Amino acid sequence: MADRRPHVVIVVVNLPAERDRRVIRECQALEAAGYRASVICPRGPERPTVLPGTHSTAVRSFPQPLAGHGVLSFAAEFAWALIAVTARLLGLMLRTRVDAVQACNPPDIFWIVGLLMRALGRPFVFDHHDLSPELYECKAERPRPSVLWTLRLFERLSWRCATAVVATNESFRELALARGGCPAEKVVVVRNGPALAEVHRGAPATADPRHKVVYVGVINPQDNVEATVLAAERLVGLRGADDWQLVVAGDGESMPALRRLATERGVDDLVRFTGWLEADEVDALLCSASVAIQPDRPSPMAEMYTMAKTVEYVARGVPVVAVDLLETRRTADRAASYVSTGSPDEFAKAIDQLLSDEQAREAMSVAGRKRFVEELAWDHQVKSYIRLWDRLLRPSPNGYNQVSHGNGADAARLSA
Secondary structure (H helix, E strand, O other), rough: OOOOOOOEEEOOOOOHHHHOOOHHHHHHHHHHOOOOEEEEEEOOOOOOOOOOOOOOOOOEEOOOOOOOOOOHHHHHHHHHHHHHHHHHHHHHHOOOOOOOEEEEOOOOHHHHHHHHHOOOOEEEEEOOEEEEEHHHHHOOOOOHHHHHHHHHHHHHHHHOOOOOOEEEEEHHHHHHHHHHOOOOOEEEEEEOOOOHHHOOOOOOOOOOOOOEEEEEEEOOOOOOHHHHHHHHHHHHHHHHOOEEEEEEEOOOHHHHHHHHHHOOOOOOOOEEEEEEEOHHHHHHHHHHOOOEEEEEOOOHHHHHHHOOHHHHHHHHHHHHEEEEEHHHHHHHHHHHOOOOOOOOOHHHHHHHHHHOHHHHHHHHHHHHHHHHHHHHHHHHHHHHHHHHHHHHHHHOOOOOOOOOOOOOHHHHHOOO
């Protein structure tokens, strides 16, 4: 018997889907709401055919033999991804019904798929993860005006060709309205972050009595993780080296340089590099942390990003030390201690103050947990996400699904 559930295909190409927690949570939500989901993504080393954490979400992976390190190689990589995704999508359409496609950026090239879906009279949703033009400006020593113009064009086409846009925070939503010219009712905010059930509250027992200062996340040039190692060097001068250690969890292109920096600065014995951790390992690490650090430099791009690591920190009630950025403050609020420039000296001083003030850490922990439980948790975000799909694929005669998740006023606003 044919599966009559509405079928949503999610496209993500910047990493294998099994490593993308947002995509996994979205597929889990779709399944729980009575939808069928498939994912098209690059092939990871484990090559799963069903997305881990889901019941039946099929993974249609493709090889990614190209890795971009310059404008031309990035263009070749993106062209290959577009060809591979389109081939997988057409193959799915020949075998089964595809009711809608959701494309996650980067890159902003899947507006071409959006045109195909719109021509077929089916929804195309743009899940806006990254600001590609700003990311290029941040990474390139001398940004080329022609490349920047092309990226802005593709970004705008992604917004304009979409039936609906999913923004990861209010700043992304404001950009879609202002820079993308999207009508307000077309753009829905669905933040990143763990679900309540994914987070443990009590700190696990540990044989190490030292405070843990923790960084969890990607380690690329724009992430400025070297500031954490330099802050560790400064922290030795402020409080010695007996009662704390820095734990850096993650990986990326800057990892070899970061290890060399720790050796050069003489803090090898104080900095522990764990590499990538699984979700349960991240949870255990953060539950044992005294302070977490978000070292992103101040920039127009950083102002607009909600760093996934910040939500993970706040979820466990870990006090955060971060540069005072718009979306960071919107996320952490009173759960963070803010510095102005993100210099190693500023970070070291703020960390030292928090490690010496248990009462302040406890107050920040309570504030962070409250904010997570009441607003930031995926349990709240998923309501907006499923309301969007109910509006697109299960509309009622009144213009929205009256038996939807969350409150009807919100659903009515989305379908206005």
